[in-house]
Amino acid sequence: MPPEEPLSYPLNSPLLHILSPKSSLNLTLPQKKSFLKMSLTKRKSILILVFILVIASLIRVLRITITTSYFPNVVSSSMDHDLITTRSNVSDKTLSEKELTFLSDIILQKSPCNLLVFGLEDQYLKLPTINKGGATVFLEDKPEKLMKMKGNGDGVQVFRIRYKTSAKEAYKLLKHARRDSSCSVRRLTSKCKIAVTGFPKEVLKIKWDVIVVDGPGGDGPESPGRMGAIYMAGVLARSGNGTNVVVHDVDRMIEKWFSWEFLSEKNLVSSKGKFWNFKIGQRKKLVSLKRS
Known part of the structure; x- marks a missing residue:
């Protein structure tokens, strides 16, 4: 039975290129750049979403403020003011x-x-x-x-x-x-x-x-x-x-x-x-x- 020989590879073997630190660095750097780019994109998306939600909330508050200004208001007794009706029904006097x-x-x-x-x-x-x-x-x-x-x-x-x-x-x-x-x-x-x-x-x-x-x-x-x-x-x-x-x-x-x-x-x-x-x-x- 022939004696066992240790494994050996030529210097230009592809396996050595894969295992070499330099090759490993060349492969992971693009991945890092891609990951960084994805993180920035996500951050931008979150900021845009937050901006949209803030604008929507402001519009909603403005709409509520405008709407409630037409409804009757009960003023606090400490101000000794009056309960008034500000909602106008002048154009809606017809019974259904x-x-x-x-x-x-x-x-x-x-x-x-x-x-x-x-x-x-x-x-x-x-x-x-x-x-x-x-x-x-x-x-x-x-x-x-x-x-x-x-x-x-x-x-x-x-x-x-x-x-x-x-x-x-x-x-x-x-x-x-x-x-x-x-x-x-x-x-x-x-x-x-x-x-x-x-x-x-x-x-x-x-x-x-x-x-x-x-x-x-x-x-x-x-x-x-x-x-x-x-x-x-x-x-x-x-x-x-x-x-x-x-x-x-x-x-x-x-x-x-x-x-x-x-x-x-x-x-x-x-x-x-x-x-x-x-x-x-x-x-x-x-x-x-x-x-x-």
């Missing part, structure tokens, strides 16, 4: 078909009945027909709207009401009503600053079956606001026997807060669109409004 059907169904369930409406929008001109045979009374503060009901027929009356408040005073009036016992919805006195004085005696004496609150205007800080109308509706409803009080525009802060305060959320029985329907049971007999 579902809202009109909702209101009509409530009236039809009790028709013929005693129907009191705060506000005189065009679509409400149909209500006396829906309440045929009943008594329908409209309370409106704008003289030009009062002319719409002239010659409408028997059982319909229209009275002008003057409101001395403004929507910007809502927060202050709400604080007053909460701490002053004269603002109880179980009786009506002129001491309560939120009470609407000068009400027709006919309105105060009637037991109302349905009361609709969609007036006066409440779409700006200088408008009368519906604080007094909702309060009066709450007082009048408690002299009836299961009176339905239907409040419109409850997407606005004043309508929502004053409905909770004087009609009570526990009495809310149904809703549709911007309408809330409260059912209020019979309470103590209404005390006539007297000057102190």
Whole structure:
């Protein structure tokens, strides 16, 4: 058997080139450059992504700021400021078909009945027909709207009401009503600053079956606001026997807060669109409004 010979390779063997330190350095240097290039690319990508997220966040904050500037604001009591409604609904006073059907169904369930409406929008001109045979009374503060009901027929009356408040005073009036016992919805006195004085005696004496609150205007800080109308509706409803009080525009802060305060959320029985329907049971007999 031939003797074993040690492995030997020529000096120019490819294996030596592979194992040589110089060759190894030539192979790893491009890899290092490639790795460094990838790291820089990733870093740039992260920076770009962060920049995009920052810009998106700024746009979102700007959009929220612009949007919320149109909604009602409740100013802190420490500033003793007013709750105002800054969202304008001047161009959106039309009831949707579902809202009109909702209101009509409530009236039809009790028709013929005693129907009191705060506000005189065009679509409400149909209500006396829906309440045929009943008594329908409209309370409106704008003289030009009062002319719409002239010659409408028997059982319909229209009275002008003057409101001395403004929507910007809502927060202050709400604080007053909460701490002053004269603002109880179980009786009506002129001491309560939120009470609407000068009400027709006919309105105060009637037991109302349905009361609709969609007036006066409440779409700006200088408008009368519906604080007094909702309060009066709450007082009048408690002299009836299961009176339905239907409040419109409850997407606005004043309508929502004053409905909770004087009609009570526990009495809310149904809703549709911007309408809330409260059912209020019979309470103590209404005390006539007297000057102190």
